[in-house]
Amino acid sequence: xxxxxxxxxxxxxxxxxxxxxxxxxxxxxxxxxxxxxxxxxxxxxxxxxxxxxxxxxxxxxxxxxxxxxxxxxxxxxxxxxxxxxxxxxxxxxxxxxxxxxxxxxxxxxxxxxxxxxxxxxxxxxxxxxxxxxxxxxxxxxxxxxxxxxxxxxxxxxxxxxxxxxxxxxxxxxxxxxxxxxxxxxx
Amino acid sequence: xxxxxxxxxxxxxxxxxxxxxxxxxxxxxxxxxxxxxxxxxxxxxxxxxxxxxxxxxxxxxxxxxxxxxxxxxxxxxxxxxxxxxxxxxxxxxxxxxxxxxxxxxxxxxxxxxxxxxxxxxxxxxxxxxxxxxxxxxxxxxxxxxxxxxxxxxxxxxxxxxxxxxxxxxxxxxxxxxxxxxxxxxxxxxxxxxxxxxxxxxxxxxxxxxxxxxxxxxxxxxxxxxxxxxxxxxxxxxxxxxxxxxxxxxxx
Numbered sequence: 001x002x003x004x005x006x007x008x009x010x011x012x013x014x015x016x017x018x019x020x021x022x023x024x025x026x027x028x029x030x031x032x033x034x035x036x037x038x039x040x041x042x043x044x045x046x047x048x049x050x051x052x053x054x055x056x057x058x059x060x061x062x063x064x065x066x067x068x069x070x071x072x073x074x075x076x077x078x079x080x081x082x083x084x085x086x087x088x089x090x091x092x093x094x095x096x097x098x099x100x101x102x103x104x105x106x107x108x109x110x111x112x113x114x115x116x117x118x119x120x121x122x123x124x125x126x127x128x129x130x131x132x133x134x135x136x137x138x139x140x141x142x143x144x145x146x147x148x149x150x151x152x153x154x155x156x157x158x159x160x161x162x163x164x165x166x167x168x169x170x171x172x173x174x175x176x177x178x179x180x181x182x183x184x185x186x
Numbered sequence: 187x188x189x190x191x192x193x194x195x196x197x198x199x200x201x202x203x204x205x206x207x208x209x210x211x212x213x214x215x216x217x218x219x220x221x222x223x224x225x226x227x228x229x230x231x232x233x234x235x236x237x238x239x240x241x242x243x244x245x246x247x248x249x250x251x252x253x254x255x256x257x258x259x260x261x262x263x264x265x266x267x268x269x270x271x272x273x274x275x276x277x278x279x280x281x282x283x284x285x286x287x288x289x290x291x292x293x294x295x296x297x298x299x300x301x302x303x304x305x306x307x308x309x310x311x312x313x314x315x316x317x318x319x320x321x322x323x324x325x326x327x328x329x330x331x332x333x334x335x336x337x338x339x340x341x342x343x344x345x346x347x348x349x350x351x352x353x354x355x356x357x358x359x360x361x362x363x364x365x366x367x368x369x370x371x372x373x374x375x376x377x378x379x380x381x382x383x384x385x386x387x388x389x390x391x392x393x394x395x396x397x398x399x400x401x402x403x404x405x406x407x408x409x410x411x412x413x414x415x416x417x418x419x420x421x422x423x424x425x426x427x428x429x430x431x432x433x434x435x436x437x
Contacts, residue, residue: 022279024331031332057338076336091334094342136330136344138391140405143331144281147342 024143031146032177033089034130041165041185047086050163050186054111055080055088058104058127070108072115082111089177094134094147102131109163126164127157132174149174154182227426229259229307232365232373234418239271248276251398255416257296259307267313268293269414273398282328288321290399292359306367307420309375313361317381319398323350323389350389355397357383357410371420376413383408 024030040048060077063069074081080088088107095101105128108114114123131153136145151172156164164186171181236253243250253271260266269292276285294315302308330342363377381400388394396402400410 024281026333031330031334033334060338079337091332091337093338093340094330094332094335097344134330136391138393139331141277141393141395141403142279142281142405144279144328145330145344147330147332 022142024140028139028143029146029176029178030139030143031094032148032174033091034149034174034182035087035089035177035180036182036184037087037180038085039183039185044185048186049084049086050107050109051084052082052109052111052113052123053080053085053088054078054082054106054108054123055090056106057091058106070114079105082115087180090130092130092132092134092147092149092174096134097136098133100131100133100152102129104129107164124161124163126159126162128154128164129157130154137175151181228371228420228422228424229426230421230423232257232307232418232420234373234375234416236269236271236414236416238413238415239273248278250274253414253416255414255418260295262302263298265296265298265309265311266293267296268315269399271399275396275398276326277395277402280329281331283326284395285324285326286321286394286396286398287324288319288353288398290317290319290321290397292317292399294359296361300364307373308367309363309365311361311363311365313359313363313377315359315361317357317359317399319355319400321353321355321394321398323353323392323394323396324348325350325392350392353387353389353394355383355386355394355400357381357397357400357408363414365418367420371422373418373420375416375418377416379412379414381410381412383410 038048038050040046054071056071056078059068061069061071061075071078071081079090090105093101093103107126107128109124109126110121111123113121130151132149132151134147134149137148139146151169151174154167154169156162156167164184166185168183168185169181170183171179174181233254233256236255239251239253243252251271251273253269255267255269257265257267270290272289274285274287276283278284292315294313296309296311296313298309298311300308300310325348327343327345327347330344332341335341359379359381361377361379363375365373365375368374383400383403386394386397394403397410401412403410
């Protein structure tokens with residue numbers, strides 16, 4: 001009887017030791033996106049939506065022939081399409097560790113002006129350029145490695161009519177999606 | 187005639203004597219007697235190998251390993267026991283591939299819970315071990331986990347293998363098992379093992395996914411499990427006669 005009791009205890013302990021950790025849970029923080037919020041340039045503490053914003057990675061929106069076009073509808077390439085938004089999350093390209101990566105995003109304000117028939121009004125495109133180096137960090141056996149990003153520079157291409165006034169980088173190391181990394185004032 | 191008579195009388199006296207002796211024997215059988223039975227006991231060093239690890243080496247491409255085990259009887263109940271082994275194990279999943287290679291040693295005691303009948307050396311036991319392993323891990327390749335990897339249309343793989351050397355681990359282990367004599371000094375044994383990691387050297391920016399002797403690790407706890415199936419041979423170093431005194435009573 002004593003042996004049987006011991007055996008049962010043993011099996012119970014063994015089952016306690018087993019758990020499902022072969023599947024990477026969705027709640028696990030893996031490679032983060034770059035989180036941006038838009039603030040009012042006149043009142044730096046207040047969020048301000050960008051009107052009719054379309055956001056996509058440069059060169060990702062193409063027509064059936066593979067030529068680069070301006071998006072006319074929402075697709076996998078558009079992170080935002082023609083919506084009023086005070087934030088955007090940008091997926092960054094993962095590349096060789098420690099290598100400098102430059103990624104460019106198109107942020108188009110007043111997208112509706114491009115889409116409508118009126119030729120007098122037009123949209124305002126600003127291009128955001130992010131320079132960073134990826135770094136791989138071990139997460140777990142199921143998730144493997146994630147990439148974090150060491151931001152070197154975030155800037156916007158200046159043109160005759162920028163809608164972005166300035167950029168504030170709050171987090172130079174993009175480790176997770178718990179905080180906003182960058183504020184854009186407009 | 188006189189001699190003839192002599193003969194008859196002596197025969198008679200012999201018969202009478204025989205009669206009396208039988209009476210005397212019969213009287214003695216009514217008392218209790220101490221009878222001694224002698225069983226030849228042999229014990230000493232039992233040496234064997236784990237068959238499950240050998241079989242797995244042949245069947246599983248991602249595993250090679252062997253284990254030699256031994257125990258030595260200290261007292262009727264307590265045995266010194268230990269295992270020594272070497273393992274190579276490759277673990278693969280969607281995001282990474284890893285090969286662990288190394289050796290281990292486990293030492294401790296087995297406590298026999300089974301009261302052997304006469305000359306047997308069978309065991310039902312709980313075992314306690316301290317295990318130690320030195321090993322290396324090679325991360326063969328990995329894919330950076332990114333739920334948004336579809337956006338830029340690429341997954342980033344690192345194909346360069348990286349080796350993490352000089353890793354160690356120490357754990358405590360409880361075993362539950364049995365060993366039974368199949369025939370003439372050959373024993374077969376099975377056991378289950380529960381392990382608790384005490385300490386380990388973690389590779390930098392990585393973790394030990396498998397520890398030789400401990401088996402695979404679990405993310406959030408230091409508990410491991412295993413089993414063994416072994417065949418062993420008892421080298422009869424000592425032969426002791428076990429004397430059993432049986433009290434007999436007959437009418």
